[in-house]
């Protein structure tokens with residue numbers, strides 16, 4: 001009855017159309033991308049603008065009705081799922097604002113705009129947006145702010161928080177806070193964009209942001225390198241990061257994961273043999289410092305139409321002018337000087353680069369062919385990352401003998417995505433998470449690199465955050481969301 005009254009009040013405030021109650025339509029909003037988290041809700045509310053969001057939040061606060069903000073629903077920790085019957089506040093309708101200020105190299109973006117749409121708008125202005133991730137065609141800008149998404153370009157541009165110059169949001173009493181001027185130097189009090197980034201919808205509903213844009217990439221070259229051990233791959237990544245300022249990405253994969261992607265996505269083998277560990281690296285020319293040249297690939301990149309040659313027989317045919325190298329020549333030189341490289345494929349053309357990236361980007365979908373994995377995304381200090389990677393599979397099979405562990409990640413930042421398939425059910429999943437997160441904490445790592453805490457990891461937050469930090473988190477939440485209606489079952493552990 002009370003719930004019907006809330007829905008009626010919502011309809012009076014924002015109209016009938018944005019208040020969805022048809023179970024068939026709502027089905028797409030109550031479960032997550034992985035299939036691991038499925039909830040239920042009385043309604044999905046889709047306001048079209050900030051005023052509509054403010055009205056919804058104010059009504060929910062007045063009626064003490066919890067809500068779950070939701071963007072593209074690509075989150076991997078259950079943070080956007082109404083696990084306890086909350087109303088879903090979908091922000092996908094907030095797409096009207098997307099304006100690029102090329103002179104300032106900034107953009108103002110509505111929360112519902114897709115990351116790929118922001119990329120396209122920035123690109124049309126000769127610029128780029130610094131955050132990129134494989135879910136770019138479904139993830140919203142608001143969702144990436146709420147999760148402080150990382151992705152493939154953190155090495156070069158930092159995480160989402162690092163892009164934020166201003167934010168507009170609706171806090172828990174329905175009031176709107178807005179500071180979107182985008183002044184690069186603005187020291188007037190608390191930096192609310194930093195606070196809201198990574199708050200996972202628990203402190204406010206992001207409705208728009210002002211983000212910095214970066215120079216567009218003029219040329220790129222990508223290499224896939226094979227190593228005999230994870231340790232050698234990690235050492236190589238560190239050497240590249242320290243010695244190659246144009247390094248834009250450094251990702252690691254292991255032999256079982258690469259084999260799986262090849263099978264699941266029907267790709268050809270990128271290198272002639274199998275290697276224990278692989279690095280996918282990219283260098284990007286953003287300043288025109290490199291010679292223009294379409295340099296051909298070496299190493300047999302599928303579909304690139306170029307000669308297949310082992311890196312040992314290197315013979316890059318770039319067309320760079322004397323004295324300056326092309327990006328591909330620079331990459332080849334860097335790879336040639338690296339210890340431990342057993343084989344490599346390099347590409348300097350768009351098609352070849354895309355083909356090499358596919359081996360890394362298609363890990364997530366390939367692993368999902370085994371069903372819903374247990375997903376953990378963790379960060380380790382680089383010094384212990386190789387031993388962690390070697391230890392985890394045995395830790396998992398010690399608990400679930402039939403399970404498979406898939407490991408890959410953003411190696412330059414010490415990130416490892418630990419995906420486990422074929423476990424014996426929820427109880428076993430918990431024990432695996434307990435063991436892996438415990439190992440991470442014992443090694444001085446973080447239990448969340450970039451996906452956030454969500455509902456999935458809240459009970460393990462105390463592994464990384466002290467009681468006084470969690471108490472401070474609760475006080476901040478109380479100040480911005482006094483009725484406790486914004487994503488009450490996310491991030492913070494249940495109160496003692």
Ligand SMILES: Cc1cc2nc3c(=O)[nH]c(=O)nc-3n(C[C@H](O)[C@H](O)[C@H](O)COP(=O)(O)OP(=O)(O)OC[C@H]3O[C@@H](n4cnc5c(N)ncnc54)[C@H](O)[C@@H]3O)c2cc1C
Pocket residue numbers: 033068069070071072073074075076078079080091111132133134135138139140141142143144145146147148149150151152200201202204205206207364365450451454487490
């Ligand atoms: C194939 C694949 C690859 C991925 N790769 C990466 C990666 O490389 N790096 C990475 O960081 N993540 C990655 N992700 C995870 C996911 O894409 C990100 O977490 C993304 O930021 C979520 O955006 P979304 O719009 O889908 O948000 P949702 O999933 O809808 O929501 C995520 C969280 O943010 C909250 N939220 C959403 N919108 C708002 C808003 N406007 N205001 C307040 N709170 C809000 C939700 O309540 C929830 O807690 C990947 C996911 C997939 C499926």
